Amino acid sequence: VRIAVDAMGGDQGPQVVVEGALQAVGRGPSGLELILVGREEEIRRALGGAEVPSVRVVHASEVIGMSEAPAAAVRKKKDSSIAVGTRLVKQGQADGFVSAGNTGAVVASSLVNMGRLAGVSRPAIATLWPSTTGGAVVLDVGANYECVPKNLVQFAVMGTVYARYHLGVERPRVGLLNIGEERSKGNDLVRESYSLLEAESAINFVGNVEGRDVFNGAADVVVCDGFVGNVILKFSESIFSFLSHMVRDEIRRGVVAKAGALLMRGAFSNVRAQLDYAEYGGAPLLGVNGVTIISHGKSSERAIKNAILAAARTVTEQVNGHIEASFKGPVGHVAEVS
Amino acid sequence: VRIAVDAMGGDQGPQVVVEGALQAVGRGPSGLELILVGREEEIRRALGGAEVPSVRVVHASEVIGMSEAPAAAVRKKKDSSIAVGTRLVKQGQADGFVSAGNTGAVVASSLVNMGRLAGVSRPAIATLWPSTTGGAVVLDVGANYECVPKNLVQFAVMGTVYARYHLGVERPRVGLLNIGEERSKGNDLVRESYSLLEAESAINFVGNVEGRDVFNGAADVVVCDGFVGNVILKFSESIFSFLSHMVRDEIRRGVVAKAGALLMRGAFSNVRAQLDYAEYGGAPLLGVNGVTIISHGKSSERAIKNAILAAARTVTEQVNGHIEASFKGPVGHVAEVS
Numbered sequence: 001v002r003i004a005v006d007a008m009g010g011d012q013g014p015q016v017v018v019e020g021a022l023q024a025v026g027r028g029p030s031g032l033e034l035i036l037v038g039r040e041e042e043i044r045r046a047l048g049g050a051e052v053p054s055v056r057v058v059h060a061s062e063v064i065g066m067s068e069a070p071a072a073a074v075r076k077k078k079d080s081s082i083a084v085g086t087r088l089v090k091q092g093q094a095d096g097f098v099s100a101g102n103t104g105a106v107v108a109s110s111l112v113n114m115g116r117l118a119g120v121s122r123p124a125i126a127t128l129w130p131s132t133t134g135g136a137v138v139l140d141v142g143a144n145y146e147c148v149p150k151n152l153v154q155f156a157v158m159g160t161v162y163a164r165y166h167l168g169v170e171r172p173r174v175g176l177l178n179i180g181e182e183r184s185k186g187n188d189l190v191r192e193s194y195s196l197l198e199a200e201s202a203i204n205f206v207g208n209v210e211g212r213d214v215f216n217g218a219a220d221v222v223v224c225d226g227f228v229g230n231v232i233l234k235f236s237e238s239i240f241s242f243l244s245h246m247v248r249d250e251i252r253r254g255v256v257a258k259a260g261a262l263l264m265r266g267a268f269s270n271v272r273a274q275l276d277y278a279e280y281g282g283a284p285l286l287g288v289n290g291v292t293i294i295s296h297g298k299s300s301e302r303a304i305k306n307a308i309l310a311a312a313r314t315v316t317e318q319v320n321g322h323i324e325a326s327f328k329g330p331v332g333h334v335a336e337v338s
Numbered sequence: 339v340r341i342a343v344d345a346m347g348g349d350q351g352p353q354v355v356v357e358g359a360l361q362a363v364g365r366g367p368s369g370l371e372l373i374l375v376g377r378e379e380e381i382r383r384a385l386g387g388a389e390v391p392s393v394r395v396v397h398a399s400e401v402i403g404m405s406e407a408p409a410a411a412v413r414k415k416k417d418s419s420i421a422v423g424t425r426l427v428k429q430g431q432a433d434g435f436v437s438a439g440n441t442g443a444v445v446a447s448s449l450v451n452m453g454r455l456a457g458v459s460r461p462a463i464a465t466l467w468p469s470t471t472g473g474a475v476v477l478d479v480g481a482n483y484e485c486v487p488k489n490l491v492q493f494a495v496m497g498t499v500y501a502r503y504h505l506g507v508e509r510p511r512v513g514l515l516n517i518g519e520e521r522s523k524g525n526d527l528v529r530e531s532y533s534l535l536e537a538e539s540a541i542n543f544v545g546n547v548e549g550r551d552v553f554n555g556a557a558d559v560v561v562c563d564g565f566v567g568n569v570i571l572k573f574s575e576s577i578f579s580f581l582s583h584m585v586r587d588e589i590r591r592g593v594v595a596k597a598g599a600l601l602m603r604g605a606f607s608n609v610r611a612q613l614d615y616a617e618y619g620g621a622p623l624l625g626v627n628g629v630t631i632i633s634h635g636k637s638s639e640r641a642i643k644n645a646i647l648a649a650a651r652t653v654t655e656q657v658n659g660h661i662e663a664s665f666k667g668p669v670g671h672v673a674e675v676s
Binding site: 067069130131132142145146177179181182184185186187188190210211212213214215216224226227228230231232233234235236237238239242245 | 405407468469470480483484515517519520522523524525526528548549550551552553554562564565566568569570571572573574575576577580583
């Protein structure tokens with residue numbers, strides 16, 4: 001399995017990415033080969049002269065910044081590490097691509113260079129959340145800010161395949177994120193999606209779920225548009241910072257003994273790590289004709305390592321083949337490419 | 339100040355509401371009069387024969403259930419406690435209305451019976467969230483699941499007035515809830531709203547804020563459509579249940595000593611109470627021509643008491659008058675009724 005890694009991605013520069021890659025090589029499956037993509041000189045410096053047989057470097061002269069407008073950046077910077085990395089997949093020189101860089105640019109470049117799987121009109125970013133029943137796949141969390149009902153149905157099908165492989169649930173329960181349980185609830189998008197989801201035979205639709213259900217195991221797959229998904233993803237990140245702040249406050253006010261507070265902070269950081277999609281091994285962009293794993297800009301070495309291993313697993317488990325097979329399934333499938 | 343209270347509202351029946359009302363009378367401002375609305379016999383039973391001079395009962399024969407479809411229920415049940423309570427405000431027999439009942443029905447009935455303030459096309463439910471800088475007003479959290487840009491501008495103006503009175507900030511900073519800071523980010527609704535918010539002179543617009551900014555004090559007023567707002571409101575409720583679950587889990591696994599866990603749970607419930615809009619005294623439905631305070635279905639006696647006191651304060655502070663004045667302000671106001 002050959003994984004291209006965006007060495008320039010992430011807030012902390014090549015050093016962290018390169019270290020993560022070296023850890024992955026050390027602990028990954030046998031036969032794992034990595035291609036570090038980016039400014040060769042900087043990558044060589046980060047490698048510190050180390051020559052690892054299963055790691056090679058492919059030069060890319062440009063870098064897309066974290067806050068650049070994705071579409072324009074992808075159009076202009078044809079030799080960015082993101083463009084080169086996704087092209088390596090297109091050309092069959094790599095089986096997957098991992099980047100902690102500009103999410104929008106990774107999505108756009110993956111679409112341009114890899115294309116879409118048969119049956120998919122819009123790829124989606126899927127994240128694995130902890131829940132009281134072991135975990136839930138939530139998608140889309142940021143690839144599509146404007147969705148039509150058909151998109152949500154396709155997300156449900158892709159999320160079902162992903163949950164089957166990553167949660168080990170044979171018939172994952174799919175919930176539609178809404179503001180109430182009744183089918184009449186919500187905005188136009190979710191009300192129209194409800195009927196389509198009911199009619200889709202490739203999934204096990206259990207109806208609407210609410211914000212409070214993400215963590216309580218009411219569904220194995222939670223489907224939403226990328227705007228709502230991204231808001232709750234970032235919202236969840238903030239809650240733990242806020243809790244830490246509260247705890248500091250309680251210490252200052254003498255409400256809680258320091259020992260108890262330290263225990264609390266330990267528990268918070270456990271939960272926070274579980275919530276952090278980088279720690280989870282990155283978020284797959286499902287629906288592109290290739291494997292793309294998106295890591296958090298703040299990724300640690302460990303997060304990069306996990307993302308690379310997740311990419312390798314997604315390749316060997318043939319997740320894409322299973323997604324295409326789902327769309328080609330028996331009569332009843334309403335999803336189609338527009 | 340005369341406040342009508344929906345005695346039939348909430349998951350726990352009249353007893354809790356009546357107890358909360360009696361607490362409010364005991365601790366409220368002098369001159370506070372309460373009108374308990376609902377099935378007289380049940381209310382009298384809950385009162386246990388107590389005769390309180392400043393509390394009277396107005397009979398309403400019907401009850402709208404928590405899961406009834408709001409529009410149909412309001413149309414059919416003309417003698418529900420919600421309909422009668424909002425009519426008391428319309429008729430000038432009460433200055434405000436408090437209900438822990440069916441939120442959609444309270445919104446619809448308030449609109450029908452009280453009408454809207456000049457300048458407001460859509461009322462919004464505002465909630466006060468804790469933040470590292472003291473608090474943030476988030477609106478809309480559930481009155482409107484389908485919004486146009488103009489609605490969000492009006493929410494911003496109303497939220498500004500509310501924040502001024504409830505957070506004591508003279509020029510509250512208004513943020514637009516989005517998935518990135520740049521003005522080009524997001525879906526059509528937020529991108530179009532951005533320009534309108536910039537042009538609105540009645541507010542102090544500071545640009546986009548993300549999900550993570552709700553708690554970190556980046557804005558005093560956070561504006562969003564009611565679908566997104568409701569999802570994050572319910573999502574935040576679930577996080578603390580999930581944390582409790584995690585803590586139980588850690589105890590079972592022996593990771594954390596029981597003493598530490600108990601301290602943690604204490605801190606969680608503090609934070610949870612701060613997040614619970616019922617504990618905060620209920621959420622005002624801003625923009626109707628009257629004062630309506632919506633309490634959580636799970637409201638405790640204390641929450642009901644706080645909601646009644648919040649309603650009284652909203653009346654005496656003339657929040658509605660200040661909202662109307664904002665909409666009648668200097669040139670530059672883009673908000674208008676459709």
